[in-house]
Amino acid sequence: MILNHLKVLIIFMMSSLALCQNVSYFEDNVMEIDGKLIKFLGGSMWLADYDLYQLAFNDGIIVFDELAPKIVKKEDLRIESENRRGVFYYEGEKVGVRYLDGFYFRTNAILTTVIESYGEGAVLKTSDGSYWKVPEYDQYDTGWWLPPYDALIQNELYLINLKKGKKVWVSRTD
Numbered sequence: 001m002i003l004n005h006l007k008v009l010i011i012f013m014m015s016s017l018a019l020c021q022n023v024s025y026f027e028d029n030v031m032e033i034d035g036k037l038i039k040f041l042g043g044s045m046w047l048a049d050y051d052l053y054q055l056a057f058n059d060g061i062i063v064f065d066e067l068a069p070k071i072v073k074k075e076d077l078r079i080e081s082e083n084r085r086g087v088f089y090y091e092g093e094k095v096g097v098r099y100l101d102g103f104y105f106r107t108n109a110i111l112t113t114v115i116e117s118y119g120e121g122a123v124l125k126t127s128d129g130s131y132w133k134v135p136e137y138d139q140y141d142t143g144w145w146l147p148p149y150d151a152l153i154q155n156e157l158y159l160i161n162l163k164k165g166k167k168v169w170v171s172r173t174d
């Protein structure tokens with residue numbers, strides 16, 4: 001038990017200190033939170049490291065510290081699910097979780113931290129020194145986000161603010 005908590009603590013520290021890390025993530029609508037049990041609309045169930053007191057019905061994200069496998073065999077899925085741990089981001093909360101049951105689909109992304117915002121959210125700077133231009137229609141959201149905050153960058157097209165659970169379009173600038 002203590003070893004599991006130590007692993008989660010290390011993941012938290014790595015995500016906060018890492019400039020950029022290749023990860024995979026799972027995103028779905030949270031259907032129910034009952035103490036430590038989290039149920040997603042897609043059918044997967046997860047067990048949190050401690051009781052949660054948020055209301056359900058918003059998108060939640062679970063981040064894994066590895067890339068998603070390209071091909072998953074049935075026997076690999078069983079082994080993978082027995083040891084699957086991640087970090088659950090929901091309504092500003094960040095907690096370690098363990099997979100219990102159900103189907104989920106992972107997508108690859110880059111975990112980073114937005115450290116600066118320019119022009120009322122028009123350009124975001126991440127911890128690796130890269131700059132990301134935000135289209136005008138998404139600047140209403142990014143203009144209110146106060147760095148620093150953890151974020152996922154997917155395919156250099158989207159940035160997901162993990163604290164707010166909100167996705168915006170981005171394009172890399174030099």
